[in-house]
Amino acid sequence: xxxxxxxxxxxxxxxxxxxxxxxxxxxxxxxxxxxxxxxxxxxxxxxxxxxxxxxxxxxxxxxxxxxxxxxxxxxxxxxxxxxxxxxxxxxxxxxxxxxxxxxxxxxxxxxxxxxxxxxxxxxxxxxxxxxxxxxxxxxxxxxxxxxxxxxxxxxxxxxxxxxxxxxxxxxxxxxxxxxxxxxxxxxxxxxxxxxxxxxxxxxxxxxxxxxxxxxxxxxxxxxxxxxxxxxxxxxxxxxxxxxxxx
Amino acid sequence: xxxxxxxxxxxxxxxxxxxxxxxxxxxxxxxxxxxxxxxxxxxxxxxxxxxxxxxxx
Numbered sequence: 001x002x003x004x005x006x007x008x009x010x011x012x013x014x015x016x017x018x019x020x021x022x023x024x025x026x027x028x029x030x031x032x033x034x035x036x037x038x039x040x041x042x043x044x045x046x047x048x049x050x051x052x053x054x055x056x057x058x059x060x061x062x063x064x065x066x067x068x069x070x071x072x073x074x075x076x077x078x079x080x081x082x083x084x085x086x087x088x089x090x091x092x093x094x095x096x097x098x099x100x101x102x103x104x105x106x107x108x109x110x111x112x113x114x115x116x117x118x119x120x121x122x123x124x125x126x127x128x129x130x131x132x133x134x135x136x137x138x139x140x141x142x143x144x145x146x147x148x149x150x151x152x153x154x155x156x157x158x159x160x161x162x163x164x165x166x167x168x169x170x171x172x173x174x175x176x177x178x179x180x181x182x183x184x185x186x187x188x189x190x191x192x193x194x195x196x197x198x199x200x201x202x203x204x205x206x207x208x209x210x211x212x213x214x215x216x217x218x219x220x221x222x223x224x225x226x227x228x229x230x231x232x233x234x235x236x237x238x239x240x241x242x243x244x245x246x
Numbered sequence: 247x248x249x250x251x252x253x254x255x256x257x258x259x260x261x262x263x264x265x266x267x268x269x270x271x272x273x274x275x276x277x278x279x280x281x282x283x284x285x286x287x288x289x290x291x292x293x294x295x296x297x298x299x300x301x302x303x
Contacts, residue, residue, distance in 0.1 A: 039247060049250040053259045060263070096270065103266050107259040114252040212267070219274045226281035232295050233288045240293075 007085050009225050016222045020215065027211040034208045037201035044198070053111040055202055058186070059209035060104040064132060065167050067097025067213065071139070072164045075157035085221075087153045088228070090160065091143050092220035096213060098136035105133060116180055124173035125181035128166060135163040149231075 034055070044051035070093045077086025108126070109119045120126065139156045146152020174183045185193040192199055249256050 043250070048252065049248070049256060050252045052249070052256050056259055056263045095273075099266050099270050103263050106262050110255045110259045110262075114255050216270060216274060219278065223274060223277045223281055226278070226285060229295060230281060230284050230288065233285070233293045236295065237288065237291070237293045 007083065009085060009088075012085065013222060013225060016218050020218055020222075023211065023215040023218065027208060027215050030204065030208040030211055034201060034204035037204055041198050041201045047115055050111060050114050051198065053107055054198075055205045057104060057107040057111055058202060059206045060100045060107060061129070062206060063209055063213050064097055064101035064104050064129070065170060066210070067093045067100065068132065068135075068160070068164065068167055070217070071097065071160045075160040078153055078157040079161075084228075087157075088221050088224045089217075090157060091153065092217055092224050094136060094139050094143060094156075096216055096220065098133065098140060100209075100213070101129065101133045101136055105129060121180050123179040123181055124177040125170065125179050128170045128173050132163075132166055132170060135159070135166065139163075 038052060038055040041052070041055075043049050071090045074086045074090030074093065077083045078090060105126075108129075112121075113119050139159055142152050142156040142159060144152075146155065173179060174181055186199075186202075194202065
């Protein structure tokens, strides 16, 4: 099958219906392994057991940014090629990205209190992630409140592309500014600064969270395609009624 | 398992994450069954999409 065939919503639905149960099962399996490894990982020599919050906080932060990346590619598809499936992908990713960014902010706050002595500080990393969350809310508002779905989608796509500037700011904020948040310890020159006994559970949890995102994204895309069919059929029904009763 | 003096923060983090993920899964499930039910109702009333009509002809 050519990759272009996936762009047909009916064919896409068929593939999603077949793939989704397998993806859900694999996600659960990887989560079980990741959580078992995470809870058996040793405590950090400075932070103690609070390092266990990292196994949620870091993957949630990655997904918050990754979802915006997915939305940015989808926004290009919406604005440049006007492909309906691109718009579906962008709209379906937005609430997921918002939810994972929310988890990132809350777990970060709960990790910050015992580690830094404060729940919140207006440093560059924390503030830029909060801005990302607010951008998600803005995109969702455009998608959910626009009277004309087409106009709402185009406006959301423009905001998504403008907001993409924030992703490198989040990534490099700890290098560009003096922040309370620690600098990059996983992806950095000279290799990871994390001990393998903690690094491996973190990587497995990151894979589990990514699989969860992909599974939920496909399911949300399926819902969005069905919602558009319902809308199209209601319009047809209204037109038929108008023809019968002039 | 001993979670140390900051156990409350660790438990709260996992609880919030489980709650948010469970809410997302539930929302997607409910939305799917709602859309499918409405589609079924419309099809039951004989309403079809334009592309469906083309396929039938």
